[in-house]
Amino acid sequence: MNLRIIILSILSGLLLWLSWPTMPFTPLIFIALTPLFYITEKVRHKGAYFGLIFLAFLLWNAGSTWWVGNTPVPASGVFANSFNAFLMTIPWVMYKNSRRRLSATSSYFALIVYWLTFEYIHQTWELSWPWLVLGNGFAMHPGWIQWYEYTGASGGTVWVLLSNILIYTAWKRARIHDYSFAEFCKREIWKPAVVLLLPLLVNVLIHPVPDDPAKQINVVVVQPNIDPYDEKFAGGNSMQQVEKLISLSKEKTDSNTRYIIWPETALFPQGGWEEQLNYTPEVTAVRDFLRQYPHAKVITGAVTLKQYRQPDEAAEGSRTMEDGTHWDAFNSALQIDTSNSIQIYHKYELVPGVELVPYVRYFNFMKKVALDMGGISGSYGRTPACEMLTDPAHNINVFPTICYESVFSNYVASRARAGANLLVIITNDGWWGNTEGHRQHMQYARIRAIETRKWIARSANTGISAVVDPLGNIYQPQPYWEPAVFKAPVTPRYDLTFYVKYGDLISRGAIIFCILLLIHAIFSRFIPGIRNVENNQ
Structure with a gap:
């Protein structure tokens, strides 16, 4: 040759x-x-x-x-x-x-x-x-x-x-x-x-259509910097992580704060059963904190578990207990306030090989092949939960984009088309170390902001946490691998771009x-x- x-x-x-x-x-x-x-x-x-x-x-x-x-x-x-x-x-x-x-x-x-x-x-x-x-x-x-x-x-x-x-x-x-x-x-x-x-x-x-100043709200973004390899998924320290998140949040939260945003898998790294979340010490601690700020809501990542009461509820590829009951683990986003209602979103776009064994429904023997990258061995579930996190009283619909989902133009646009007027990215990019991975991921958020003309608040466990405006400009980027917290104004936007409207x-x-x-x-x-x-x- x-x-x-x-x-x-x-x-x-x-x-x-x-x-x-x-x-x-x-x-x-x-x-x-x-x-x-x-x-x-x-x-x-x-x-x-x-x-x-x-x-x-x-x-x-x-x-x-x-x-x-x-x-x-x-x-x-x-x-x-x-x-x-x-x-x-x-x-x-x-x-x-x-x-x-x-x-x-x-x-x-x-x-x-x-x-x-x-x-x-x-x-x-x-x-x-x-x-x-x-x-x-x-x-x-x-x-x-x-x-x-x-x-x-x-x-x-x-x-x-x-x-x-x-x-x-x-x-x-x-x-x-x-x-x-x-x-x-x-x-x-x-x-x-x-x-x-x-x-x-x-x-x-x-x-682009300018922001409506009357609709501007304040968010607090937390970057706890918890090592995903040696600390986050270690057994027995879940409450310590919650206390760290609450402590950082207190530094910037005030009476004008509408959302406090925590990163991917911030709660229940070992998994929490969805029907029991209201009774967990983690959620109780969050609600005790929120009672000081009754207008605020916490949006956080979590690993949640769901048991299917009826056999026809279970998705193909779900897990099975010894008694034959089907269940699934999910990479989730939760919206917690002072009420007893917790809104749950399940991540849909899963990382192949890490969170999802591709086409496992056709190859059942592959169920246990997924890497142990989130405290839960095997594929995460894809059974739908809520499409977005809503606040009907203030007409705010938040789409909590979880990590890898923020790379999908069509998927993010579809959520904006369904009514999301504010985007949140919660992620844990610490798996990749201090490489171009977390920096590239941060930059891609700018494209999603332009495509949808939505504000994005981004909470990354180890960084880079920031806010991105509808023109793709980055504000308050936080240093990588350092604990951080910041307050920023964002504006829910209700207009649809041509790309969002027509795909x-x-x-x-x-x-x-x-x-x-x-x-x-x-x-x-x-x-x-x-x-x-x-x-x-």
Whole structure:
């Protein structure tokens, strides 16, 4: 194999890594895929082509998300990065095959369609991992992507792919026609320039609905900094953790505080039965604290347990006691006030392999495979509870996005469409250590804020806790791995963005075109004259 081709594959992977948050070279993403187009044209051998594309994506995954291996089983990170790189390679193999049947322009269009379909599927199946959606690459530059309120992150994916295609084709034509620099600028460079600059110029025309000052409320965000490996899930210290959370909360809570926000799994790290929560010492302590501030509510993460009284209530894959009773463990969010009513939300988008054994309902023997990452061995349940945490008296609906859920554009938008007017992210990013993992996760919250035009209050166990406004600006970010608490004003917002109202139209369109392209590919096998277009491109 030509050494230059291998170097180009490595170069593409390195450019993708260097352009990814939180690296400071974001513009490189507009050229990072161009080496792969050259490889696609020059490499004929199918196995070699697959290997070269896979190598590029493996380097990108390993460079950007190597920290997923910071678990009790580090090999899980190797598998996750390798498997995701494999999946990313599939759209490019399909693009390569399309070149035999379609013109150059049509095959480029096919690549965009295949990649968008891949990203959409990666948000909907049980092996989901949308962390490296191309549109997430602009998270550190909210001023570039205010138009995400119309397109969501999928619009950013199209921007990246189309820019790479036009830059590559401009370079290719310049080589073929031996243009001088002046001719190159006159004939070719304007095309990618328009695609690169137009989205930036569109931002000037976007003016989100301003906040209503009369609806502003105060929240207190707590960052307890409890070590998830050695302290949080250790038996017998649950009440000590609650006392620490209450002590920090007291530092900033006052009569104007409406919500006090604690992080993921702050309560009941060993699990608390849902029908008994009102009688637990943890909830009693929280209510004793809240009686000093009767207008405040605590939103907190918790591990909750639910026993199914009727067999038909239990979801497939639920756990079974010795007496045959079905039950489940949930990664939950609770809303606690001074009444006896506790609202419970169950996390739906679960981390594959950590919180969810994918498709366990078809493979019962896999129930005990999930890593012990939350004090509960095995998959968490997905039986629905309440959609959001409500305060009807003040018309406030909080969607408590739990950790990994905040990476899902479509899911968060669906909750805003259902009526959520304030977003809360509760997370425990301490599993990843002091790596890019927690920093990337913080940056992705800015995209969710822009897509939905909602305020976000983010409580992270070990950091980074902060508040994000509807323009994607971050306020009061707290230092990593330090206890912290802060008070901030936020405003519930009731307007719906185009993206929230109508959903991800770009991805839906891509799926339709993907189906049509696959039908065309099937029929082309039986129609003479359609194949072997690649030789003429």
